[in-house]
Amino acid sequence: MPRIVDVEAERAHILEASFRLFAEQGYGSVRMRGLAKAVGVSIGKLYHYFPDKRAIAQSLFVHVGRQDIEEAVGRLSGSEDRAGKLRLLADFLEDRGARLASTLMVALDHRRLESEPDTTRDALRLYRAALTQQLGLDEADEDLLFSLLLGSLVRQVLDPEGLDAQVHRDFMESLGRSGG
Amino acid sequence: MPRIVDVEAERAHILEASFRLFAEQGYGSVRMRGLAKAVGVSIGKLYHYFPDKRAIAQSLFVHVGRQDIEEAVGRLSGSEDRAGKLRLLADFLEDRGARLASTLMVALDHRRLESEPDTTRDALRLYRAALTQQLGLDEADEDLLFSLLLGSLVRQVLDPEGLDAQVHRDFMESLGRSGG
Amino acid sequence: MPRIVDVEAERAHILEASFRLFAEQGYGSVRMRGLAKAVGVSIGKLYHYFPDKRAIAQSLFVHVGRQDIEEAVGRLSGSEDRAGKLRLLADFLEDRGARLASTLMVALDHRRLESEPDTTRDALRLYRAALTQQLGLDEADEDLLFSLLLGSLVRQVLDPEGLDAQVHRDFMESLGRSGG
Amino acid sequence: MPRIVDVEAERAHILEASFRLFAEQGYGSVRMRGLAKAVGVSIGKLYHYFPDKRAIAQSLFVHVGRQDIEEAVGRLSGSEDRAGKLRLLADFLEDRGARLASTLMVALDHRRLESEPDTTRDALRLYRAALTQQLGLDEADEDLLFSLLLGSLVRQVLDPEGLDAQVHRDFMESLGRSGG
DNA sequence: AATGAATGAGTCTTCATTCAT
DNA sequence: TATGAATGAAGACTCATTCAT
Numbered sequence: 002m003p004r005i006v007d008v009e010a011e012r013a014h015i016l017e018a019s020f021r022l023f024a025e026q027g028y029g030s031v032r033m034r035g036l037a038k039a040v041g042v043s044i045g046k047l048y049h050y051f052p053d054k055r056a057i058a059q060s061l062f063v064h065v066g067r068q069d070i071e072e073a074v075g076r077l078s079g080s081e082d083r084a085g086k087l088r089l090l091a092d093f094l095e096d097r098g099a100r101l102a103s104t105l106m107v108a109l110d111h112r113r114l115e116s117e118p119d120t121t122r123d124a125l126r127l128y129r130a131a132l133t134q135q136l137g138l139d140e141a142d143e144d145l146l147f148s149l150l151l152g153s154l155v156r157q158v159l160d161p162e163g164l165d166a167q168v169h170r171d172f173m174e175s176l177g178r179s180g181g
Numbered sequence: 182m183p184r185i186v187d188v189e190a191e192r193a194h195i196l197e198a199s200f201r202l203f204a205e206q207g208y209g210s211v212r213m214r215g216l217a218k219a220v221g222v223s224i225g226k227l228y229h230y231f232p233d234k235r236a237i238a239q240s241l242f243v244h245v246g247r248q249d250i251e252e253a254v255g256r257l258s259g260s261e262d263r264a265g266k267l268r269l270l271a272d273f274l275e276d277r278g279a280r281l282a283s284t285l286m287v288a289l290d291h292r293r294l295e296s297e298p299d300t301t302r303d304a305l306r307l308y309r310a311a312l313t314q315q316l317g318l319d320e321a322d323e324d325l326l327f328s329l330l331l332g333s334l335v336r337q338v339l340d341p342e343g344l345d346a347q348v349h350r351d352f353m354e355s356l357g358r359s360g361g
Numbered sequence: 362m363p364r365i366v367d368v369e370a371e372r373a374h375i376l377e378a379s380f381r382l383f384a385e386q387g388y389g390s391v392r393m394r395g396l397a398k399a400v401g402v403s404i405g406k407l408y409h410y411f412p413d414k415r416a417i418a419q420s421l422f423v424h425v426g427r428q429d430i431e432e433a434v435g436r437l438s439g440s441e442d443r444a445g446k447l448r449l450l451a452d453f454l455e456d457r458g459a460r461l462a463s464t465l466m467v468a469l470d471h472r473r474l475e476s477e478p479d480t481t482r483d484a485l486r487l488y489r490a491a492l493t494q495q496l497g498l499d500e501a502d503e504d505l506l507f508s509l510l511l512g513s514l515v516r517q518v519l520d521p522e523g524l525d526a527q528v529h530r531d532f533m534e535s536l537g538r539s540g541g
Numbered sequence: 542m543p544r545i546v547d548v549e550a551e552r553a554h555i556l557e558a559s560f561r562l563f564a565e566q567g568y569g570s571v572r573m574r575g576l577a578k579a580v581g582v583s584i585g586k587l588y589h590y591f592p593d594k595r596a597i598a599q600s601l602f603v604h605v606g607r608q609d610i611e612e613a614v615g616r617l618s619g620s621e622d623r624a625g626k627l628r629l630l631a632d633f634l635e636d637r638g639a640r641l642a643s644t645l646m647v648a649l650d651h652r653r654l655e656s657e658p659d660t661t662r663d664a665l666r667l668y669r670a671a672l673t674q675q676l677g678l679d680e681a682d683e684d685l686l687f688s689l690l691l692g693s694l695v696r697q698v699l700d701p702e703g704l705d706a707q708v709h710r711d712f713m714e715s716l717g718r719s720g721g
Numbered sequence: 722a723a724t725g726a727a728t729g730a731g732t733c734t735t736c737a738t739t740c741a742t
Numbered sequence: 743t744a745t746g747a748a749t750g751a752a753g754a755c756t757c758a759t760t761c762a763t
Contacts, residue, residue, distance in 0.1 A: 029209020152332025389569020482700040512692025
């Protein structure tokens with residue numbers, strides 16, 4: 002029994018420390034040697050906890066995806082009404098944008114690793130469902146919001162300065178005022 | 182006398198035929214052998230026209246980026262007023278979305294290939310400038326629209342069915358009615 | 362814990378086993394695959410201990426050059442007077458000629474590998490200095506002897522039978538009788 | 542009939558222009574592209590006049606070897622007596638040393654190109670025979686002289702400044718005084 | 722359980738040679 | 743005959759994975 006906890010903790014630690022490298026370099030450009038160094042463990046240890054490189058990348062996406070949703074839901078729960086939740090969402094985007102953008106990069110890589118796009122697609126829908134559950138917007142507004150969120154993450158990667166956070170925040174506030 | 186070749190045409194052909202593979206697999210996962218096969222030339226020919234793999238990927242982004250802008254501007258020019266141009270933009274997204282999404286994938290890879298993010302960032306701004314010039318929206322609307330466009334491209338990659346084109350089209354139309 | 366290895370011993374072993382191949386084929390004609398087979402290790406191991414082929418060739422020259430001088434000095438030290446040392450030198454040439462000729466081949470390659478001829482030239486001067494120190498001949502005699510030694514090594518490569526060892530031995534003996 | 546002369550002239554031109562590159566880089570490091578550029582012809586032309594790279598290197602040695610002997614004999618013929626010839630030989634070494642050293646490099650490479658050392662060995666003996674014929678020294682002196690000549694060429698490659706031409710010249714003069 | 726040296730298939734790239742023009 | 747673009751086998755080198763310690 003005590004071992005299992007350790008194993009999961011080790012795996013989680015490896016995944017967390019792998020995140021940055023996979024997001025920055027892309028699956029195909031990450032080297033096991035570089036990964037081991039970034040994680041701060043030996044190559045052998047990586048292979049002790051994961052069967053191969055692909056498994057790390059795939060587990061990584063699941064891991065960080067789950068964390069992101071949990072954090073998002075946790076934070077949006079800080080307010081009861083939709084307007085408040087939207088404000089918290091804008092806050093979340095602002096201080097977690099870099100991390101979310103990295104998660105998106107990892108998701109795009111993950112999509113390339115699977116022949117069937119199922120896992121990645123389902124994960125995206127999970128994100129969307131969490132949004133639905135928290136905000137209860139009408140479908141059209143939510144669809145727009147979802148594209149807007151993803152788009153702002155992409156822009157965060159390609160041109161962080163080019164993005165006007167206030168504009169996005171205002172748009173979200175306007176959704177709070179429209180119907181639901 | 183040796184074979185007479187149009188060097189620029191050959192380079193363009195290689196880049197066009199490379200596009201799909203780089204977009205689908207990502208720079209680090211593309212193999213020169215696979216690339217040669219996909220392009221339909223010998224490995225040697227690839228190296229005759231480009232110094233190395235990296236140069237192909239970098240030229241590729243410039244090449245497809247330029248083409249995309251040219252096509253977009255060409256199509257938006259089909260209408261004089263903003264509302265018409267926005268309708269044409271929605272049309273463009275609809276029938277060229279897959280290609281534009283691929284360009285985005287290539288752009289994200291390109292960003293990872295350069296230590297300084299200058300080229301990629303400048304390219305993104307070029308896209309944005311073309312939008313400004315064609316639509317003349319106020320900055321806030323344009324900022325939103327830009328995120329929305331990029332977001333819909335990302336969704337096209339991760340979950341094409343999850344995207345409601347009509348919603349996005351309606352949003353663009355609403356921009357046509359608002360001020361400028 | 363990983364295998365514990367004596368890095369210097371491994372490097373020395375690789376160099377010793379590389380010697381023959383580089384001497385026989387010349388730097389440009391040696392293939393890493395052939396080298397690995399000749400050394401009796403994997404290609405990967407060669408690259409584990411040396412950054413590249415060039416580094417092997419360059420280290421090789423330093424390694425065998427040092428060994429040759431050590432052996433020569435060791436053997437000439439077997440006698441106290443100049444005549445005796447000259448006799449020992451002739452003996453050394455006779456039973457180590459093939460190896461010394463190989464070292465010369467490696468030295469000539471080494472010269473071609475560096476843009477500046479410094480290292481190779483300095484090594485040659487080191488050989489010469491060892492001679493000076495051991496024999497204490499006048500400069501002219503030593504100069505002649507040095508050319509003679511190198512010439513006999515070249516001939517050993519190009520036409521071993523064409524060389525009259527006794528003649529060279531006699532000449533060396535004559536140097537023992539002349540002034541110093 | 543007229544064609545044959547042209548063909549031979551072209552071949553000779555290619556060989557002469559190849560000499561320097563082969564001597565400096567060694568057979569295995571010479572590239573056909575670099576050779577074509579050095580010679581000032583197209584790669585196609587090289588293959589028009591020689592079946593392959595190896596044939597060029599092998600013809601090269603024969604070509605420059607023949608030229609060297611002819612020039613040496615021609616110059617030694619400028620004097621009737623042995624002392625004079627030895628003086629001319631020293632002169633020859635002094636102003637043609639660099640070229641002769643290159644020939645030696647080419648010879649050493651040539652030796653590595655053939656499985657049987659016949660051609661190279663025979664060429665060396667031809668040089669020796671020319672010496673015999675011109676100088677008529679006793680065998681022992683000639684043997685010494687031959688090693689000395691080759692040794693001075695090697696030193697010219699490895700450390701040109703370290704060689705005392707006067708010492709070598711004096712030695713040759715001393716041979717002129719000794720018996721024959 | 723942990724390490725990292727060792728392996729060698731597979732990568733990018735080169736280059737002798739061919740051949741269309 | 744001459745050219746150099748094209749080819750792809752072979753070269754140097756990398757790197758995911760294994761395994762002795």
